[in-house]
Amino acid sequence: QGEFDGLAAVVTGGASGIGLATALHLAARGARVACLDLRPDGLPEPLHGIAADVSDDGTVRAGIEAAVEHLGGLDILVNNAGIGAIGTVETNPDDEWHRVLDVNVVGLVRVSRAALPHLRRSAHAAIVNTCSIAAHAGLPDRALYSASKGAVQALTAAMAADHVREGIRVCCVNPGTVDTPWVRRLLAQAADPDAELAALKARQPTGRLVSAEEVAAAIAYLASPLAGATTGTVLAVDGGMHGL
Numbered sequence: 001q002g003e004f005d006g007l008a009a010v011v012t013g014g015a016s017g018i019g020l021a022t023a024l025h026l027a028a029r030g031a032r033v034a035c036l037d038l039r040p041d042g043l044p045e046p047l048h049g050i051a052a053d054v055s056d057d058g059t060v061r062a063g064i065e066a067a068v069e070h071l072g073g074l075d076i077l078v079n080n081a082g083i084g085a086i087g088t089v090e091t092n093p094d095d096e097w098h099r100v101l102d103v104n105v106v107g108l109v110r111v112s113r114a115a116l117p118h119l120r121r122s123a124h125a126a127i128v129n130t131c132s133i134a135a136h137a138g139l140p141d142r143a144l145y146s147a148s149k150g151a152v153q154a155l156t157a158a159m160a161a162d163h164v165r166e167g168i169r170v171c172c173v174n175p176g177t178v179d180t181p182w183v184r185r186l187l188a189q190a191a192d193p194d195a196e197l198a199a200l201k202a203r204q205p206t207g208r209l210v211s212a213e214e215v216a217a218a219i220a221y222l223a224s225p226l227a228g229a230t231t232g233t234v235l236a237v238d239g240g241m242h243g244l
């Protein structure tokens with residue numbers, strides 16, 4: 001018996017990294033899973049890919065409807081799609097602020113708005129947002145990204161309060177540096193990728209990067225019926241960085 005038997009889940013940004021690991025984790029434990037992503041091609045079985053851009057309300061609404069139709073309902077929403085931004089308040093121009101906040105913050109709002117009417121019909125409804133240690137750590141050169149994830153953490157608390165009485169739980173995970181294609185892309189751009197990877201590892205008290213599967217397991221716990229008394233909760237998955 002899988003702990004997600006009979007439950008249907010949508011994972012945004014589910015075609016790579018943390019989202020893909022989460023979709024696979026949920027599916028392996030019995031959930032029916034649809035991945036909403038810009039590029040959902042080539043997903044492994046049994047994941048169902050749906051093309052959607054969280055910064056485009058039309059594709060979000062169509063994508064959620066297509067997912068609900070395919071899955072036969074919706075119990076779990078993982079708001080995971082997100083993009084990075086490097087810079088300070090002096091270096092990121094306004095259009096970059098608008099672009100990143102539109103994906104990381106308003107994108108989460110759009111998907112949640114489309115999903116809530118369906119989640120209300122579930123006996124085990126849960127939303128889990130992928131936030132980041134950047135929400136509170138004061139990371140250098142990450143002003144815009146940090147602001148976007150600070151908003152995600154605040155939204156998690158506000159949504160938890162708004163929807164608890166209708167039986168919908170809302171939590172978030174705050175990963176540290178996770179070994180995903182995103183981080184590998186950043187490393188490849190560094191002048192000395194090996195030295196940069198060593199520096200990233202050294203920043204984490206565990207001395208290594210977090211794995212996507214470790215974040216997936218935390219998201220799955222918060223999404224599971226076993227976490228039925230847990231809402232508005234922030235779960236750090238950061239190799240001990242939040243304690244520093």
Ligand code: NAD
Binds near residue numbers: 174
């Ligand atoms: P990734 O780049 O490997 O995967 C992100 C996925 O999101 C991709 O498949 C991409 O196509 C999709 N996506 C991007 N923009 C989208 C859009 N507008 N609409 C739909 N899908 C879109 O990244 P990842 O490292 O797995 O990151 C996933 C989430 O985890 C992000 O929200 C990120 O902020 C967060 N996070 C990552 C780390 C890390 O170190 N990797 C740390 C903390 C938080």
